[in-house]
Amino acid sequence: MGNPVLSIEKLTLALPSYADRPQAVNDVSLSIGAGETLCVVGESGSGKSMIAHAVMGLLPTAVKPTGGTIRLGGRDLLSLDPAAMLSVRGREIGMIFQEPMTSLNPVMRIGQQISEMFEAHHVFDRPKRSKRVVELLDEVGLPDPQRIARAYPHELSGGQRQRVMIAMALALEPKLLIADEPTTALDVTTQAQILKLIDRLRRQHGTAVLFITHDFGVVAEIADRIAVLQQGTLVEEGTGTEVLSRPRHEYTRRLLAAVPSLVPPERSKSQPKEPILLVENLEKVYRKRSLFSAGREVKAAENINFTLARGETLGLVGESGSGKSTVGRCCLRLIDPDSGKIELGGLRISDLSTSALRPHRKKIQMIFQDPFASLNPRQTIGRIIADGPIANGVSPEKAFERARELLDLVALSPNAIDRYPHEFSGGQRQRVGIARALALEPDVIVADEAVSALDVSVQAQILTLIKELQERLGLAILFVTHDLRVAAQICDRIAVMQRGRIVECGETAALFANPQHEYTRQLFAAVPGGRRFRNR
């Protein structure tokens, strides 16, 4: 590898005094050659994004570089003044952000936004600029680039917007492209396309790519070399195959082991049990109220039928907008379905009035996605868990006693009962959320993306906990997820949803071995790192 495009040497970034550790990044050295992709992997809080922001000169004011150098083609970026940095950004370094929905200006046409890149750096005259914009849009694989250049961001899908972001980042042919979790907010099928696009472009242009991600599947797809960060320290660096197949550091090994496999584990065939939850012909249509025109209709659930037996886990799998969350929430009557029947233990809860339903709500509980939004920040953990039993007529002393037992059950210290949610990590909060759901001794639990917001190692722990609890308590679980790996590990049966319909439903092992529906096959093919992590 000749001269590296980017070389970071002994970079140390100091955090302000009130942070939980003194350094965001500690003594990290990395280098990327032309046409090479370096993946920086780490869990949340590992400092991986800080490195990207330091290279871009976009560090928060509270974070100060205290040592080391960042050299781009021989120039030290840390010593540049803000004016010099302006010409480096965009011209020499391009950046793609995580959230395609918010990284484009909503009131500017796509073409204008891209040609701003040229304007800012005074390249080309006007006609040349618009010609180049169309070429760029064509290069990132957008259909009908002339039309897209005149479109506004809201007219494009998430994947298309991310393509536009890539076009902008590459407009001036920078030597380095920084991609900070560029596919995390996208669906798997879109993610696969975007990864392919980034890979193709860096080959064509010889761009060095600094790819920040938490997802080992994505890493396996795209990385030439991998750097693993733990708590701001570089623990391992090597080529893709080296790190993925022969990890040297204990932490890397742990992370890799925590990535759920796509092969469903062997399950003992158990006796078919009585169904506890029965859903028939469920329909839900969202209508946008509009004063002047006919409102837009979105069919979130259409002719949904399934049953869930005691002790069974049914996975509801699909991409965003497939209606899987709507169906999950309809079962709890958090959303009222338009029509159809929902029976819970023989009781038709779809027809009950809100007040008639209230005493029966305890039979079906929910685990929410976001461990930070699902706990009331102003209540103690004990209150949060005990509130359910208290609302159902249990005396407060008994409810708090039960809360202690539940904390023990979800492997938290019973002393946590007097503490507030902000004192806990994401995984611990999710345990509290599980304890809250179990406090009412429900028959059915709806888990809506219950592990999607967690780091892989924590995710594995929570999945194990859910499985254990299910075996011990005989719970029926409706597991809503977009993550096929997770679904393979935890579900007995899987229902695949697309645009509000269940397109395929079957035993997990059979479904994975031989998917029937075209869409299911597409989903499986798109899982990042599918080949590498399939047979372990």
Added chain:
Amino acid sequence: MNFLKRFIRNRGAVIGLVILLAVMIFAVIGPTLFPQSPWRMVGRPFTAPFTMDRFPLGTDMLGRDIAAGLVHGARVSLLIGVISTIVALLIGVPLGAVAGYAGGFFDDVLMRFTEFFQTIPSFALAIVLVAVLQPSLASIVIAIGVVSWPPVARLVRGEVLSLRSREYVQAAVTIGQSTPRIIFSQVLPNTIAPIIVMGSLMVASAILLESSLSFLGLGDPNLMSWGYMVGAGRTRLLDAWWISFFPGIAIFLTVLALNLTGEGLNDALNPRLARGRK
């Protein structure tokens, strides 16, 4: 960082709080400092300030002690400011909470009702209310409360709207908590911070409103208030400036102090929105 540390970092807020505490202390110990009624004529009229030890701030055109008036006025101003703010909160918070949580038809009706009050100039409405009800402590408090609740209702409604869709509120629904309980135990405690901030600023505007009413002669005739003192001295502003000047300064400082404290509370309670930090 805890709340106190963040509050202390804002120097303006600390100054505001100190002034406010000074005013409060005067209001509390006032009657022991000046046991006589502030309405009593105790000296020669038009004594200039700093000329006689007995009347450090001088006397007005009837020979009443201005210092005594100031101290007794502090009680009235603070009392009216705080109580009428509480009245406004008692109207605005439940209304906003119900509108925000129920949504739909209730929201529309309650918000149109709120807007109806907002379309009437608040000071004119307050004058009419006090004039109709006869000037007294109670009528002034009611009038100020009635004209100042609409912004509270709007603020609370907005907060509740955004909190209603939070996952912990949905969790409360699934565990079977009743709707009033959800509003009081899950939603409202999380709106406290902006309400406290708004409340502290409302005390300031209530004091101003009361002063304006008293200035126009619509104050409680039995209570010495700052607004009345400014109003009483306005005809002799040129030759006896101190009669209006000192109560005016008192109003100015108290309102300023309340605003500074309110801003400081805002920064301390919403650390992510605080200015100057990224």
